[in-house]
Amino acid sequence: MRADAQRNYARLLAVAEAEIAVNGADASLEQIARIAGVGSGTVRRHFPTRHALLAAVFRDRVETLCAHARDRLGRPDTRGALLEWLGAVTTSAATIRGLAMALNRDRTADAEHEHCATTQLTEAGEPLVRQAADDLAPGVTVTDLLALITGIALATETHPDPAAEANRLLDLAITGLSPIRRL
Amino acid sequence: MRADAQRNYARLLAVAEAEIAVNGADASLEQIARIAGVGSGTVRRHFPTRHALLAAVFRDRVETLCAHARDRLGRPDTRGALLEWLGAVTTSAATIRGLAMALNRDRTADAEHEHCATTQLTEAGEPLVRQAADDLAPGVTVTDLLALITGIALATETHPDPAAEANRLLDLAITGLSPIRRL
DNA sequence: TAGGATACGGAGACCCCCGCCGTTTAGCAA
DNA sequence: TTGCTAAACGGCGGGGGTCTCCGTATCCTA
Numbered sequence: 001m002r003a004d005a006q007r008n009y010a011r012l013l014a015v016a017e018a019e020i021a022v023n024g025a026d027a028s029l030e031q032i033a034r035i036a037g038v039g040s041g042t043v044r045r046h047f048p049t050r051h052a053l054l055a056a057v058f059r060d061r062v063e064t065l066c067a068h069a070r071d072r073l074g075r076p077d078t079r080g081a082l083l084e085w086l087g088a089v090t091t092s093a094a095t096i097r098g099l100a101m102a103l104n105r106d107r108t109a110d111a112e113h114e115h116c117a118t119t120q121l122t123e124a125g126e127p128l129v130r131q132a133a134d135d136l137a138p139g140v141t142v143t144d145l146l147a148l149i150t151g152i153a154l155a156t157e158t159h160p161d162p163a164a165e166a167n168r169l170l171d172l173a174i175t176g177l178s179p180i181r182r183l
Numbered sequence: 184m185r186a187d188a189q190r191n192y193a194r195l196l197a198v199a200e201a202e203i204a205v206n207g208a209d210a211s212l213e214q215i216a217r218i219a220g221v222g223s224g225t226v227r228r229h230f231p232t233r234h235a236l237l238a239a240v241f242r243d244r245v246e247t248l249c250a251h252a253r254d255r256l257g258r259p260d261t262r263g264a265l266l267e268w269l270g271a272v273t274t275s276a277a278t279i280r281g282l283a284m285a286l287n288r289d290r291t292a293d294a295e296h297e298h299c300a301t302t303q304l305t306e307a308g309e310p311l312v313r314q315a316a317d318d319l320a321p322g323v324t325v326t327d328l329l330a331l332i333t334g335i336a337l338a339t340e341t342h343p344d345p346a347a348e349a350n351r352l353l354d355l356a357i358t359g360l361s362p363i364r365r366l
Numbered sequence: 367t368a369g370g371a372t373a374c375g376g377a378g379a380c381c382c383c384c385g386c387c388g389t390t391t392a393g394c395a396a
Numbered sequence: 397t398t399g400c401t402a403a404a405c406g407g408c409g410g411g412g413g414t415c416t417c418c419g420t421a422t423c424c425t426a
Contacts, residue, residue: 001403002391002392002393002402002403002404003392003393004391004392004403004404004405005392005403005404005405008404008405028381028382028383029382029383030381030382030383031381031382033406038405038406039405039406039407040382040383040384040406040407041384041385041386041404041405041406041407042404042405042406044383044384044385045404045405050383104337104338107338107341108340108341134362135361135362136360136361136362137355137358137359137360137361137362138362140355140360144351144352144355147335147338147339147348147352148334148335148338148352148355148356150334150338151331151333151334151335151336151337151338151339151352152330152331152334153334154287154334154337154338155287155290155330155331155333155334155337156330156334157291158290158291165330168327169327169330169331169334172320172323172327172331172356173331173355173356173359173360174359174360174361175320175359175360176320176356176357176358176359176360176361177319177320177323177356177357177358177359178318178319178320178357178359179318179319179320179321184372185371185372185373185422185423185424186422186423186424187372187373187374187422187423188372188373188374188423191373191374211412211413211414212413212414213412213413213414214412214413216375221374221375222374222375222376223375223376223413223414223415224373224374224375224376224415224416224417225373225374225375227414227415227416228373228374233414
């Protein structure tokens with residue numbers, strides 16, 4: 001990769017992150033190019049699709065979440081480990097503007113890129129779920145949980161305190177609608 | 184309202200419904216105008232904002248859901264009544280293209296129009312929840328449940344069978360993550 | 367039927383996405 | 397250092413979309 005290309009890539013990524021934080025997942029690519037001081041063609045060369053840009057912008061975040069999941073593998077409190085991770089994912093999805101929509105969209109994408117965020121999270125979370133399977137309702141999959149979280153994050157996007165609200169709803173879904181019963 | 188205005192209003196509503204069913208909540212207004220054979224100005228006159236158009240298109244559906252809720256008031260099986268209604272709302276939100284997004288957006292709208300769909304549903308569902316309160320986890324509100332449903336519907340929009348998937352996730356959230364326990 | 371109120375239509379300004387291609391420039395090799 | 401070539405750049409042009417505005421056509425009433 002040529003030096004100037006690297007520079008532009010980095011600049012674009014930084015600008016895009018800022019712009020997406022402000023305007024959400026459908027921030028204007030043109031605008032990003034303008035702010036970064038490059039032509040619109042350059043944006044499209046580095047990131048052929050909007051999805052590619054989102055993936056790049058959120059890559060670190062997603063990586064962190066995946067690492068978070070791996071760290072919790074092998075713990076004695078398997079259910080607690082899973083719940084902690086779900087909480088972390090929820091907080092990120094609800095807090096980081098555009099992430100939820102990005103996750104939702106790559107569920108949409110027909111031609112799944114192997115390393116799209118959802119796939120990564122699914123792979124990272126699957127062992128956690130398997131490990132906690134005895135303490136979960138039968139038939140629950142990581143995919144289900146991620147879908148639920150994505151949905152919750154989308155629905156709370158405009159709430160004054162998205163993270164709190166999203167986690168509240170997640171708790172509701174985890175606990176279930178019924179009053180708590182003692183075993 | 185002048186006769187021609189009424190005609191155009193009706194045509195636009197019909198075309199919009201079809202177009203939204205195909206292209207979702209951000210169908211092109213221009214396109215709708217074209218199909219309906221009117222100028223784009225006419226669309227904007229009848230429906231100043233996209234939100235207004237969505238509200239009009241989904242009005243009947245929402246009305247039906249509200250009626251559905253009212254019908255279930257006073258039943259002995261209060262919990263069952265609530266769950267049935269939640270299922271109905273979920274099915275509609277997941278099936279009718281654009282509805283979920285519309286619901287989500289008017290949660291967003293700062294200046295809540297009194298009769299936006301979410302408000303209506305909230306008012307209609309509130310008595311059902313109150314009525315079933317003894318069988319619910321404390322602190323659960325209609326607003327929470329509608330947010331959850333909206334989110335689920337958004338997240339399952341692209342699934343091959345949205346209604347089934349959405350209801351599955353709703354069941355998951357109602358049951359909770361834990362294995363079923365006997366009292 | 368004549369006139370005013372009402373609704374219509376589309377032009378204009380602005381923005382965005384996307385593909386393309388002539389031009390510049392980085393980096394290697396002589 | 398100086399060429400040279402391939403890679404990267406920038407921005408133009410076409411196609412859409414949204415939103416505003418105003419001259420014009422249409423309805424309805426008196």
